Amino acid sequence: MKLKRKSALITGITGQDGSYLAEFLVAKGYKVYGLVRRTSTDPLARLESLYFSHKVTFINGNMRDSAALQRAVEIAKPDEIYNLAAQSDVGISFTCPEETMEVNYHGLGRLLYEAMKVNPKVRIYQASTSEMFGRSKPPQSEKTDFHPVSPYGEAKLRAHLDYVVGYREKHGLYICSGILFNHESPRRGKHFVTRKITHSLAKIKLGLQDKFELGNLEAKRDWGFAGDYIEAMWMMLQKPMPEDFVVATGESHTVRDFVEEAAGALNIKISWHGKGLRELAKDEGGKVILSINKSFFRPEEVVYLLGNSSKARKVLGWKPKVKFKELVKLMIEHDLKNLAH
Numbered sequence: 336m337k338l339k340r341k342s343a344l345i346t347g348i349t350g351q352d353g354s355y356l357a358e359f360l361v362a363k364g365y366k367v368y369g370l371v372r373r374t375s376t377d378p379l380a381r382l383e384s385l386y387f388s389h390k391v392t393f394i395n396g397n398m399r400d401s402a403a404l405q406r407a408v409e410i411a412k413p414d415e416i417y418n419l420a421a422q423s424d425v426g427i428s429f430t431c432p433e434e435t436m437e438v439n440y441h442g443l444g445r446l447l448y449e450a451m452k453v454n455p456k457v458r459i460y461q462a463s464t465s466e467m468f469g470r471s472k473p474p475q476s477e478k479t480d481f482h483p484v485s486p487y488g489e490a491k492l493r494a495h496l497d498y499v500v501g502y503r504e505k506h507g508l509y510i511c512s513g514i515l516f517n518h519e520s521p522r523r524g525k526h527f528v529t530r531k532i533t534h535s536l537a538k539i540k541l542g543l544q545d546k547f548e549l550g551n552l553e554a555k556r557d558w559g560f561a562g563d564y565i566e567a568m569w570m571m572l573q574k575p576m577p578e579d580f581v582v583a584t585g586e587s588h589t590v591r592d593f594v595e596e597a598a599g600a601l602n603i604k605i606s607w608h609g610k611g612l613r614e615l616a617k618d619e620g621g622k623v624i625l626s627i628n629k630s631f632f633r634p635e636e637v638v639y640l641l642g643n644s645s646k647a648r649k650v651l652g653w654k655p656k657v658k659f660k661e662l663v664k665l666m667i668e669h670d671l672k673n674l675a676h
């Protein structure tokens with residue numbers, strides 16, 4: 336007897352995580368559908384081969400549009416939904432708080448309402464985030480209190496409490512939060528700090544750019560590889576009962592460490608000069624390659640994130656494969672190769 340192929344709907348399929356997850360689920364034999372928002376940028380940038388080989392099906396729509404969400408779940412008839420669509424830029428959430436709440440909080444509410452009508456047994460993954468911990472002391476685990484400091488963190492926390500915990504407890508919905516710490520890759524958008532650093536330094540190395548600017552160098556983040564983290568998303572939905580999991584490496588580094596590691600991978604010897612907003616980094620020849628610009632600071636900053644993912648390791652059997660140094664190296668190598676063409 337032939338088993339029915341599972342169907343998955345990924346919102347946010349065109350993003351970094353969405354594209355890795357689509358590849359992963361296609362390889363597992365899933366029928367994969369992606370909700371795609373109309374923008375003027377190329378939605379195929381990360382998904383060209385899957386799309387043209389008809390391995391994923393795009394459905395137009397976005398998280399603000401209930402009718403479009405209804406159509407998406409009716410077409411995909413999903414066994415699993417991965418809600419990765421979001422206004423995911425923490426810095427921008429301070430200038431666009433309403434949009435952030437609309438998409439990251441109300442969007443999930445709309446999706447759940449439509450999904451439950453089509454299949455009350457659907458399993459849903461919600462992309463929650465370490466930003467919900469905000470100023471809670473590290474290391475942060477599933478037991479740590481939430482103290483978000485950004486509109487992004489607040490919207491994600493409300494979605495977690497009202498729709499993940501709330502619908503699980505009140506309506507018996509199968510829904511899990513993956514509380515993911517920062518996860519990066521060569522597919523990361525260039526407005527996030529890691530890719531901004533690797534891309535800018537690679538350009539400087541190739542003589543295509545003189546210098547670049549950053550904000551707070553002292554923020555500490557637990558950076559893992561996105562390709563490892565999407566596997567944890569899938570693992571969560573395979574458990575008999577829905578639960579929430581922290582996904583992290585358990586290693587934290589400052590933005591400054593990231594700059595040094597990336598420069599080292601390019602054989603650029605940097606030295607730091609000055610303090611605060613006047614701090615600079617110079618190369619061996621004394622040329623300024625990095626300066627500080629206060630516009631990249633946030634009104635409120637999450638100072639120190641360090642995840643304790645022992646529950647995911649124990650219950651899911653998940654562990655990160657790519658370590659910090661390797662992550663930086665693979666991002667640098669990708670940027671060098673792409674820019675050299």
Ligand code: F7E
Binds near residue numbers: 526554555636
């Ligand atoms: O900033 C500092 C900045 O924008 C990291 C999202 O995926 O992970 C991400 O959020 C740190 C912050 O990521 C610049 O102040 C310094 O402390 O790369 P980011 P994020 O805000 O941590 C979480 C888990 C998510 O859920 C989010 O969706 O770097 N920083 N200078 C800078 N950040 C940026 N973007 N640009 C700078 O020039």
